[in-house]
Amino acid sequence: MTKESVIKLDMFINHKDVSTGKYFEVRDPGRYSEVVGLVATGSAANVNDAVCAAHAAFQSWKNVPLNERVERLLAAAAELDKLSAELAVTLVREQGMLLRETTRDVGNGIKSLREVATLAESFMQTEEFEDEESVVRVEKVPRGVVAAIVPWNAPMGLTMGKVGPALVTGNTLVIKPSPFAPLATSQALKTIAAFFPPGVINIIHGEGEVGPALTRHPLVRKISFTGGTTTGKAVMAAAAESVKSITLELGGNDPAIILDDAVPSDVVPELIKGIFPRSGQVCYAVKRVYVPAGMLDTFFETLCEAVDQFKVGYGLDERATLAPLNNRNQYDFVKGLIERAKQSGATVRELGKKLDVANWNNGYYVSPTVVKDVAPSAELVLTEQFGPVIPLIPYESEEQVLQMANSTEYGLASSIWGRDVDRAFRLSSRIEAGVTFINSHARTALGERHMPFGGVKQSGIGRVRTTVGLAEYIEYHAISLNKKACRP
Numbered sequence: 001m002t003k004e005s006v007i008k009l010d011m012f013i014n015h016k017d018v019s020t021g022k023y024f025e026v027r028d029p030g031r032y033s034e035v036v037g038l039v040a041t042g043s044a045a046n047v048n049d050a051v052c053a054a055h056a057a058f059q060s061w062k063n064v065p066l067n068e069r070v071e072r073l074l075a076a077a078a079e080l081d082k083l084s085a086e087l088a089v090t091l092v093r094e095q096g097m098l099l100r101e102t103t104r105d106v107g108n109g110i111k112s113l114r115e116v117a118t119l120a121e122s123f124m125q126t127e128e129f130e131d132e133e134s135v136v137r138v139e140k141v142p143r144g145v146v147a148a149i150v151p152w153n154a155p156m157g158l159t160m161g162k163v164g165p166a167l168v169t170g171n172t173l174v175i176k177p178s179p180f181a182p183l184a185t186s187q188a189l190k191t192i193a194a195f196f197p198p199g200v201i202n203i204i205h206g207e208g209e210v211g212p213a214l215t216r217h218p219l220v221r222k223i224s225f226t227g228g229t230t231t232g233k234a235v236m237a238a239a240a241e242s243v244k245s246i247t248l249e250l251g252g253n254d255p256a257i258i259l260d261d262a263v264p265s266d267v268v269p270e271l272i273k274g275i276f277p278r279s280g281q282v283c284y285a286v287k288r289v290y291v292p293a294g295m296l297d298t299f300f301e302t303l304c305e306a307v308d309q310f311k312v313g314y315g316l317d318e319r320a321t322l323a324p325l326n327n328r329n330q331y332d333f334v335k336g337l338i339e340r341a342k343q344s345g346a347t348v349r350e351l352g353k354k355l356d357v358a359n360w361n362n363g364y365y366v367s368p369t370v371v372k373d374v375a376p377s378a379e380l381v382l383t384e385q386f387g388p389v390i391p392l393i394p395y396e397s398e399e400q401v402l403q404m405a406n407s408t409e410y411g412l413a414s415s416i417w418g419r420d421v422d423r424a425f426r427l428s429s430r431i432e433a434g435v436t437f438i439n440s441h442a443r444t445a446l447g448e449r450h451m452p453f454g455g456v457k458q459s460g461i462g463r464v465r466t467t468v469g470l471a472e473y474i475e476y477h478a479i480s481l482n483k484k485a486c487r488p
């Protein structure tokens with residue numbers, strides 16, 4: 001893709017491009033004056049067409065043998081490999097992240113397709129039990145049309161994390177990418193769709209009426225939604241109208257608890273990997289750091305020194321280590337949080353080096369910022385900031401820090417940092433979260449394979465990844481035979 005090229009994107013229903021005559025612009029968050037894409041704005045009627053196509057395709061797709069579904073998915077993943085470099089560049093231009101981050105996002109998406117292909121064979125087996133009187137079979141059957149709704153912050157990994165499990169278990173899909181990052185995802189989805197019959201993968205775009213029309217549609221049997229908690233509540237209410245199954249991956253306000261035996265200079269390099277990826281726009285980024293009161297000043301200075309090394313710039317600039325935010329709302333919100341923290345009397349350090357200063361106001365650039373002298377109940381501590389600003393909060397005792405960490409309606413991930421592993425495991429079990437990391441805030445390769453991911457409280461319902469994630473896309477059909485009636 002050249003710097004000047006503008007991608008024109010239609011919807012994709014039943015293997016056909018569907019235009020609407022009305023297009024919305026996608027602009028580069030790092031060079032806002034540049035239009036990157038024009039995307040067809042859909043309507044409730046387009047949603048209906050897409051859902052009906054998916055419903056019609058489901059009648060035969062559900063009967064396709066599992067090994068063929070797996071083969072098609074693996075072939076689609078191999079085709080995506082060939083496109084991955086191009087997709088990563090498109091993603092930088094529409095979504096704003098660093099090229100190495102979008103490359104990872106694309107790679108994660110492809111990897112997740114392969115992962116479910118491997119898991120599906122043993123997972124989908126029918127279980128059978130028998131005694132003198134009866135035979136019981138428990139089948140796993142697909143649900144039907146799945147509506148997949150994704151946000152902009154890691155669009156490729158999150159989309160493919162829905163596509164793989166839905167298709168391999170025999171469902172069909174209507175996918176609504178985010179208007180803030182629809183281009184690369186749609187290109188990848190259309191590539192994959194060629195490996196499946198018409199109607200198995202459908203893509204719709206549009207704001208306003210489109211999301212609710214999809215989540216309300218009576219032929220949709222499952223909604224897999226990733227996005228903000230407020231939107232998640234609207235999705236849940238819409239799903240209730242026709243009792244749809246839902247998986248909700250929502251917001252988080254992840255605490256990191258530094259214990260008093262932790263060494264700041266050891267912790268900080270790993271901790272910043274949990275705070276600043278994608279400029280803090282990660283659902284399970286560290287969003288507040290609790291530090292023993294006696295260590296606060298040392299920890300603050302060590303963290304500031306490390307954060308000051310960031311180079312803030314355009315995603316395709318190889319020198320950049322921190323990219324702009326994705327959109328105007330997010331930018332205004334994060335800038336507002338920083339301003340209000342200053343006004344409250346907190347100590348606020350705006351750090352890092354600005355690259356390409358002449359372009360600074362032509363994108364949503366925010367300096368990485370570390371804050372202390374902030375109350376545990378401050379807005380910056382209680383909210384999901386989704387940006388490169390992190391508060392440090394002092395604590396006096398284990399009981400107090402657990403109480404502060406759990407005093408939130410969020411419960412996505414969390415982390416504990418210290419050298420006494422038994423103590424860390426003991427405290428982990430008392431954190432109200434779907435996931436807790438010890439001495440990191442990211443999944444290891446082993447974690448990728450074995451950790452179901454998701455939130456408690458208002459951070460979500462259900463889990464993704466592993467066979468627990470696959471189970472979100474199936475129904476159980478239990479069949480019982482009375483053997484006595486068959487005897488001669």
Ligand code: NDP
Nearest residue numbers: 150151152178207211212227228231234249250251252283
């Ligand atoms: P939003 O909730 O604003 O949007 C997510 C998607 O939902 C978009 O495609 C949006 O499109 C759509 N949408 C909005 N309103 C409705 C509706 N009433 N019915 C159906 N669909 C609707 O989230 P963001 O895109 O701003 O993403 C950021 C949020 O996502 C953060 O809170 C983050 O924590 C969360 N997230 C959670 C993850 C997790 O695994 N728990 C992972 C990644 C992000 P449109 O606006 O066009 O309608």
